[in-house]
Amino acid sequence: MSAPAPQLAAVDRELGDAAPLPRDNGELVFEEQWQGRALGMGVVALERAGASWAEFRSHLAAAIAARPAAEHESAATAYYACWLDALESLLSEHGLL
Amino acid sequence: MSDEHGHHHDEHGHHHPRPASAVELRARALEALLAERGLVSTDAIDAVVELYEHDVGPQNGARVVARAWVDEAYRRRLLTDATAAIAELGFGGAEGENMVVVANAPAVHNMIVCTLCSCYPWPVLGLPPNWYKSAPYRARAVSEPRSVLAEFGVSLADGVEVRVWDSSAEIRYLVLPLRPAGTDGWSEAELAAIVTRDCMIGTALPAVPAGVR
Numbered sequence: 001m002s003a004p005a006p007q008l009a010a011v012d013r014e015l016g017d018a019a020p021l022p023r024d025n026g027e028l029v030f031e032e033q034w035q036g037r038a039l040g041m042g043v044v045a046l047e048r049a050g051a052s053w054a055e056f057r058s059h060l061a062a063a064i065a066a067r068p069a070a071e072h073e074s075a076a077t078a079y080y081a082c083w084l085d086a087l088e089s090l091l092s093e094h095g096l097l
Numbered sequence: 098m099s100d101e102h103g104h105h106h107d108e109h110g111h112h113h114p115r116p117a118s119a120v121e122l123r124a125r126a127l128e129a130l131l132a133e134r135g136l137v138s139t140d141a142i143d144a145v146v147e148l149y150e151h152d153v154g155p156q157n158g159a160r161v162v163a164r165a166w167v168d169e170a171y172r173r174r175l176l177t178d179a180t181a182a183i184a185e186l187g188f189g190g191a192e193g194e195n196m197v198v199v200a201n202a203p204a205v206h207n208m209i210v211c212t213l214c215s216c217y218p219w220p221v222l223g224l225p226p227n228w229y230k231s232a233p234y235r236a237r238a239v240s241e242p243r244s245v246l247a248e249f250g251v252s253l254a255d256g257v258e259v260r261v262w263d264s265s266a267e268i269r270y271l272v273l274p275l276r277p278a279g280t281d282g283w284s285e286a287e288l289a290a291i292v293t294r295d296c297m298i299g300t301a302l303p304a305v306p307a308g309v310r
Binding site: 005008011012013017020027028030032034036037038039040041043044045048049077080081084087088091096097 | 118120121123124125127128130131134135136137138141142143144145146148149150187190224
């Protein structure tokens with residue numbers, strides 16, 4: 001079995017102020033189930049891939065910068081879409097995708 | 098900030114009448130691919146989602162209070178610029194940018210409320226309790242704070258002034274309780290252990306557990 005998942009506070013620290021998880025007065029916002037699963041998938045895959053949060057953070061920042069704002073899209077949808085982009089590009093870089 | 102917290106889990110386990118969006122399909126496809134490569138498993142993802150959805154956050158505030166009790170210089174910084182002093186201990190971030198700490202004194206008791214909605218210093222206190230968000234608390238904390246305190250089991254001497262602080266999106270308050278008698282020589286960690294969430298909202302006073310000297 002792998003190491004236990006990092007505490008949410010640790011994930012918050014790693015993501016820093018640049019790309020914080022979407023929240024509403026402290027509670028994580030998952031408008032749809034896939035958003036929560038995207039977060040969980042990132043946490044698990046990073047750890048199993050042996051990738052660092054610093055790497056992921058830079059991929060996430062790049063994905064956010066590269067993604068044009070779409071109309072009729074909520075902040076959480078946009079954020080987790082970028083999250084998927086970042087996860088894919090990081091894992092590709094590691095030769096895992 | 099919002100008036101009420103939406104429930105974000107409503108769609109779990111129910112039928113999806115609408116078709117999955119493109120991004121949702123992409124998320125599912127990625128998960129299937131990563132599962133095939135052994136990088137994730139459904140169970141591991143479920144465990145993380147479960148953990149984070151129910152994470153009420155560490156009560157970082159207790160460490161702030163304990164530090165202020167043992168370190169007079171820190172206490173002064175905390176009361177002058179709470180945001181910076183709290184950041185010294187590594188806490189802060191979104192919705193914790195403008196913190197104000199109000200100190201209890203022998204003749205002053207502070208409590209916090211958000212009359213408008215449920216603004217709360219969650220980076221230091223975790224998620225608010227349900228009663229904090231309730232309409233009766235929000236109204237009565239202002240109109241009859243002593244009755245509310247009595248219901249929480251806090252009885253104050255007649256001479257003690259009660260100050261109620263209305264948190265907002267701009268300023269979030271935290272109560273610095275008085276260090277209870279009988280805690281001389283305690284370590285910071287021991288002190289932090291008796292500082293409950295409610296002590297820092299002002300609806301409880303730190304208590305030394307019976308049997309501990």
